Amino acid sequence: MTTDRPMLEIKKLSKSFPGVRALHEVDLTAYPGEIHALLGENGAGKSTLLKTLFGVQQPDSGEVWFEGERRSFSQPSDALHAGLAMVHQELSLVPQFTAVQNVVLGREKARAGFIDWREARERAEKSLGRLGFDARMDIPVRRLSVAQQQLVEIARALAVGARLIILDEPTASLTTQESEQLFALLERLRAEGRGIIYVSHRLAEVMALSDRVTVLRDGTLVGTRTRAEIKNETDLVKLMVGRNVDAISRVERSEGPGEEILRIEGLSSAEGVADCSLSVRRGEIVGLAGMVGAGRTELVRGLIGADRVTGGAVWIRGERVHIGSPADAVKAGIAFLPEDRKHQGLVLHMSAASNATLIKPPRRRGLLDRRAQREQTRALLTQLNADIDPGYPVGKLSGGTQQKVVLARWLKTASDIFIFDEPTRGVDVGAKGEIHALIRELAEEGKAIVMVSSDLPEVIGMSDRVVVMRRGRIVAELSRSQISEEAIVHHAAAS
Template sequence: MTTDPPMLEIRKLSKSFPSVRALHEVDLTAYPGEIHALLGENGAGKSTLLKTLFGVQRPDGGEVWFEGERREFAQPSDALAAGLAMVHQELSLVPQFTAVQNIVLGREKSRGGFVDWSEARRRAAASLARLGFDARIDVPVHRLSVAQQQLVEIARALAVGARLIILDEPTASLTTQESERLFELLRRLRAEGRAIIYVSHRLAEVMELSDRVTVLRDGELVGTRTRAEIADESELVKLMVGRDVAALGVRGEPGAAGEEVLRIEGLSSAEGVSDCSLSVRRGEIVGLAGMVGAGRTELVRALIGADRATGGGVWIRGERVHIGSPAEAVRAGIAFLPEDRKHQGLVLHMSAASNATLIRPPRRHGLLDRREQREQTRALLKRLNANISPDYPVGKLSGGTQQKVVLARWLKTSSDIFIFDEPTRGIDVGAKGEIHALMRELADEGKAIVMVSSDLLEVLGMSDRVLVMRRGRIVAELDRSAMSEEAIVHHAAAT
């Protein structure tokens, strides 16, 4: 970190909503040539802080200073024009546009009255090359993987020439290799004198990358520490949650697995799944590991009928079943928590109660019983330690609380099989521990659980067995004696 004046100063920033104080006199500084991590549980105020900084929301009090001048950004485009850029966790690309079109969107250069697409392509290619982007840049981005789309988001920020870049959970959809490439890039940007604000729930990344760390809790500043002042990750956890949290994702020694509940044989799909077979017993957590694009999500989507199966079969409790749609999967006793909870797991404009009872809403005399709906939701959310009103819109909840609402829906059913696809992606350390505890509780109750995760520590800590996928196939099965990070990476990355 340089001895220059701060590039960004946030002074005593406050913001309240009806019945909620989101921020209270929060301070934050970012210097040229530093990576500054911003931490806090979901609901701690990080998103509100960034939204007020970028003009999405107006603060109730406080000041923002950028490069020595007091600034009041009325909208995100004002912040962008001033030299601030943000890469959001939820992708904000135009799906039908190409990578080139997304990167230069709003900043197209013209020649002779027409957009100079050759120049646009050159600029976009240069930004993407810095990230090691290896996909076509002239196809609609919806045809790219989530990881590739994330890299386009980052390239768009670089193309602006921003002097301060904020990254919100940038590695949530990246492989280990892609994350390391990003870290190298951030270090280069730091060396060039840019300021980086790095928001992440992955504490190992924070320890590796950051020069300083600021922690928020319940809308207030807990403190700012230099990296040298932080002994280990547990110290960060304690600052974030205000208490010691046990090691996350530790499954412990499982009891003897019960009868086989789920078996698939030779399952294939048009989405790239090829001849996959697996079985899961009562009380067992089976992890699905592999690189991004290995086919893990596609496998579970074929299993629940979200993607059309082109071969193979599914057996539940020894009986072959045909699952042609997610509704048929529900009737067969399968609960599915999707990777993209916002778009595939929730109806964002509806309340927590409506979402939690979406599959089996309580009825009285043929009509929805709203009082019973609220009572059922309160009981479910209490079990999940989610202290929210049943009437609160889920679109305004933090990621961790949204995941709990999805879980509440399935707890209301009599499902024997639970499929968790990236269950703790983008979720803070406290909520992650609670979801892990619930998964262990479900397994102890005799549920059969399949867990897809890109977090190898989560896979190793939670799984009784691990199946490794590569190019749409299951290429290895590892029991607890054979499970290790090295073994999983070896099978996942082998050629």
């Protein structure tokens, strides 16, 4: 951290949406050469603050000063011109363009005028290379991993000369290893004197990386602290939620697992899953670990009939089943919480209550019972640390709250098999504990559970057994006593 003049000063910024005060007179100061973390529970206003700063949304009142000048960005391209860049959680690349085209495009947008394509391309290649981009630069970016796409976004930001880089939950869908690569990069950008503001729910990483931390709670500023003022993660949690929250700890369950509920044999799919066999017993939590892109999501998508299966068979409670579509999977008693809430799980214009009760809406005399629907939803969401109006459209909830709605939906079904894909991605610390408790409760009730997770402490803390995947195959199975971070990383990364 430096003693320079602030690069960015946000003064008394306020922003309301109908019925919600998302930000109330929030201040934030960022310096060049500083990594500044923005923390808060789901719905605290973090994304709104960053979007308002970047010109995606307009503030109701307040001021933004950047490099000594009062600014108000009416759209993101204005912010880009001024030297700010934002890496959104939903990446904003042009999916059918290559990495190089995306970088060049960003720069041309920022400059306008005559383009020397050859020179532009060479510079783009160079800057991608410098960032450690090791994938192909000549294929559409949609075929790259999230981590690689992020690098393209950062390269694009640097190509337009960004001095302040804003990242909203950049590590949410990265593995530990990919996150570490990103951190090394952020540290380099810091050393070059750039300012970095980023949002994360992963407190260990905040502790390791940040120079200062700003915490929001319910749209108001709790405070800004330097790294030196924070002793440990517990301090951060207290600032965020105003109370203590327990870390994940392994719980010995009263009974061992029961009979086999789900059996997969030799499953292969068009999406690269190759000859995977897996068995899950009653009351058991099986963790599915591996790097992003190892085929974990594809395996469960094959199982539930979301991807085309090219071989293999599935048994449920000893009976051979044919699952040709996600609807078949629901009928067969499989509850599936997808990884990508926005696109696979939610009807954005519908209310939280309708979304949460989508599978089995409560009925009275054959008609939809709206009151029961609202009450059920409210109860579940309160349990998940989200006190929201169940009638609110889901598309307007914060990222983490949307996730809780999808989770609430499945907790009410009578399924025997629960498949969670990254169940706590993007949810705040308080809710994370609640979700873990709920998953454990389901296991106690005798459900068979498969949990895909890139969060190693979560996999280690929650699983009775860990199955590791690599390149579409199952490469290791670790029993409870064999589960360790080293073992998982070793199998996930070995080549």
